[in-house]
Amino acid sequence: MTPRPTARPRTAGHRIAIGFALLLSLLSGAAAASGDVELSVDAAFRQLEDAELVGSYEDYRRAFKALGERLDANDAAQQERYRRLGCWMQPEQSLDQINTAIDNATQWINRAMARDDRLGQADYLLCRGWFEEIAGNYKPALRDYEAALAVAEGAEDRRLIADALSARGELLALQGDLAQALSDLQVAHQMYHLIGNRYWTAYTLSMVANTYRRMGDFDRAKELLQEVIEIYAKRDDKESADSTRFMLALTYDDLGEYDAAYAIYRDMLAQESQQGLERAKLGTYIAIADNRLRAGDVAAATEALDRAEPLLDPSLDALNLALWKLFKANQLVAVGDHTSALQLLIEAEPVVAEQDQHRYLAWIQKLKAEVLGQLGRWQTAYQALSEYQRTHEMLLEKLRDQTSTRMRIEFDAARKDAENRALKSERDVRQAKLQYLEERKRWQGLLLACSVVILFTLALLAVRQWRRSHRLRHLAMTDELTGLPNRRSIYQSGKETLAQCRAEGDDFSLLVFDVDYFKRINDTWGHEIGDRVLQKISDAAASCLRKHDVLGRTGGEEFLVTLPSADLESASDVAQRLCETIADIDLRDVADNLSVSVSVGVAQCQKGDSDFSHLINRADNALYRAKDRGRNCVALDPEST
Structure with a gap:
């Protein structure tokens, strides 16, 4: 090639x-x-x-x-x-x-x-x-x-x-x-x-x-x-270095280093303009619009989008056109033109969905929900928000799966590298043995020493790989912030516990709860305070549970509790105790005038539940009922009563 x-x-x-x-x-x-x-x-x-x-x-x-x-x-x-x-x-x-x-x-x-x-x-x-x-x-x-x-x-x-x-x-x-x-x-x-x-x-x-x-x-x-x-710099390959710098600029954007990324985009745009690379300029303008919107510079984003518009070719750049519409809609929202923004989002959504660009699809759905809400179309806004939540959850699940797979790939690569080094060492040994046959006793001591070193090295590599495998498995199943089981872990243990309870004819219930107005906490006190609040809530929730109950964090401010051998009444008692305990948390050492509460949804396993996910959906529905009642309360799933 x-x-x-x-x-x-x-x-x-x-x-x-x-x-x-x-x-x-x-x-x-x-x-x-x-x-x-x-x-x-x-x-x-x-x-x-x-x-x-x-x-x-x-x-x-x-x-x-x-x-x-x-x-x-x-x-x-x-x-x-x-x-x-x-x-x-x-x-x-x-x-x-x-x-x-x-x-x-x-x-x-x-x-x-x-x-x-x-x-x-x-x-x-x-x-x-x-x-x-x-x-x-x-x-x-x-x-x-x-x-x-x-x-x-x-x-x-x-x-x-x-x-x-x-x-x-x-x-x-x-x-x-x-x-x-x-x-x-x-x-x-x-x-x-x-x-x-x-x-x-x-x-x-x-x-x-x-x-x-x-x-x-x-x-x-x-x-x-x-x-x-x-x-590339050592090879004096400026063109390839510039392509790589563009990827570095995208990385700076993801790290929140927007000015560093913007400097690279402007430099590349100047080169592309000088060389007359119109298609390359289109991509750079759209990247600049994305960068400036993230940085809150709406004027610069508007200018970039306006310069990109004449370069768009719907027959050749369908995805670029869809992204342009997304960023243009974002800019229009910033200046209060919600009607025009909605039309652009409606046009961009099917193209992004068809090309499986789920991250941008989630962005479109979330922004569309906000725009519809501003226009007073609440029912349609709710539908758009529900679509966003499904896409967002799929992205989170996919990211977790990919992270786990990436860890496995890196572990396998390290293992293969160790195997390659071992094979190379074995080749060295064979060469040394041939030399030994030619030169007889003079190399005997050297060969023995090499063999000992190789065996010792292999033993050390084996121990290191075992330790790394154990550590990676622990990281893959544990939430880093709270130390609780993560979504993958709590789902796996919940499915197993549900199957065991069904086999033994025992009751099984679960709780789904999340923190009320958590975004307000992050916006007011910052994400570091928000993280400390989640840790406090995790500790308080764990103290309310029975011996065999399992608490896990499923994402953001959302938690899940599995309750083996618990009917709806027992589960409701645990949920009420949990709700009250969290409401009584003393957060003065975290921030002044800060209090926290949770809304809890409770569901008991029924014969009609096809699997663990179906039971979670019923508990989620109960959670939304708790929020509708004003939050800081417990709601029971109607199918469980």
């Missing part, structure tokens, strides 16, 4: 497409012997394919054209190799050009299949997938990447396997499947490193960093991106 021929098409909050490390020079000089000419052409091919020399994209195109003029028209192998390069060099400035590129790639795929050229087939599949991705056709693109991976694996070509994993990983990350994306990109990064491809090794490391950013590990992403920028 050659460097992908596009000027960085971007959308705010998601990935930057490929920045190119490019070829400057082709071989020159007097004509040489036939063998030397062939070697020179082969070297030029490798430089283009591996992106090992640096220059602008136009330099790359000129080098590609110059190489074509030097090829032997009768050499079928050279012509096919050149055609594979040319697939990636097709123009892609309009939807018509992209569709033409897709059609051409399809023809080349069919020809490669007819002559059983598996390497060509894999490369053309990747090329077609890339143009499908540029056009926003993500499902066909993913199918092509996966087909290319299968062909490359069948041909046992490590370079094409790495290319396919890298392409699939980027697309999966864009679509939100971050765990699988991280796995693909890490394997691709390792394979590029093993085959010695420096450009793609650095590039996939930047994609790994961007995936960590999407997972919420911003500090890790920042560290890796700065490492990649240093690599």
Whole structure:
């Protein structure tokens, strides 16, 4: 796979497409012997394919054209190799050009299949997938990447396997499947490193960093991106460094360092304006609008959105257009134009939903609920808020799953690294033994010493891996702030306890409660005080429970209590005791004039409950009834009475 021929098409909050490390020079000089000419052409091919020399994209195109003029028209192998390069060099400035590129790639795929050229087939599949991705056709693109991976694996070509994993990983990350994306990109990064491809090794490391950013590990992403920028700086590869700086700016936005991000966006916008990169400018303007809205600078966000509007192409940039409408709606809300904002949100929502951009979908649904409320359309606002809550809960669950998977992937990577080191040590031992046979007794002592060191090292690695595995499992099942079981843990134990109670014919109930007006506490006293309040509530709630009851934090200010062997009356007593105890918490050591209360929903398991989640839904409904009654009270699920 050659460097992908596009000027960085971007959308705010998601990935930057490929920045190119490019070829400057082709071989020159007097004509040489036939063998030397062939070697020179082969070297030029490798430089283009591996992106090992640096220059602008136009330099790359000129080098590609110059190489074509030097090829032997009768050499079928050279012509096919050149055609594979040319697939990636097709123009892609309009939807018509992209569709033409897709059609051409399809023809080349069919020809490669007819002559059983598996390497060509894999490369053309990747090329077609890339143009499908540029056009926003993500499902066909993913199918092509996966087909290319299968062909490359069948041909046992490590370079094409790495290319396919890298392409699939980027697309999966864009679509939100971050765990699988991280796995693909890490394997691709390792394979590029093993085959010695420096450009793609650095590039996939930047994609790994961007995936960590999407997972919420911003500090890790920042560290890796700065490492990649240093690599490109040493290669004097400014274009690739700038692409990576854009990802770093997105990371600064996520860290709340808005001015640092804004400085990078402005610098890149100046370069893009100078070079006439209109599509790149569109993505940068939208990123600036996002950045300025987060920073509260509505005037600068408005200017960026106005400058981006003429650059929008609905046929080519559907997602960019939808994001522009989202940010424009946000800006209109800030100036009080709720009617216009609502129309833009309605137009943007289906596009964002279709492209599985759930984070932006949640933003749209929440903002739409607020706008509808401002317009007095309360019933529709409630529906929008319910949709937002479902999307938000799905995002939280997905993030927890991805975090757990990421920990497992990192653990497996560390284990494989230890295994590789052990294998290398074993090879060293075998070489030492061969040398021992040649030099006899002189190396006997050295071999024994090496064996002892290796065994000791392996033992230390095994102990370290066991400890890390134990620690990771504990972290994955525990809420960091309160020390209580987290959502995954309390759901797992609740399902098991419910199954046991049903098997024994015993009662089972649960409580769902959350903190009343908790957002007001955060807004008034700050998030640090809010965290201390949650810790106080956790301690007080735990003191109210029976011996076998289990308390867990399910997210934000929400908690869940499982009550084995408890009918509705017993559960109601526990809930009332919990409600009163929390209302009596002394918070003077936290903040002056601060008090707290909770609303509690109670539900008892019935025969009609299909599973644990159904019982939680009934308890949630009871919780909403408690809030409707004025909060700081207990409400029973009507199906349980």
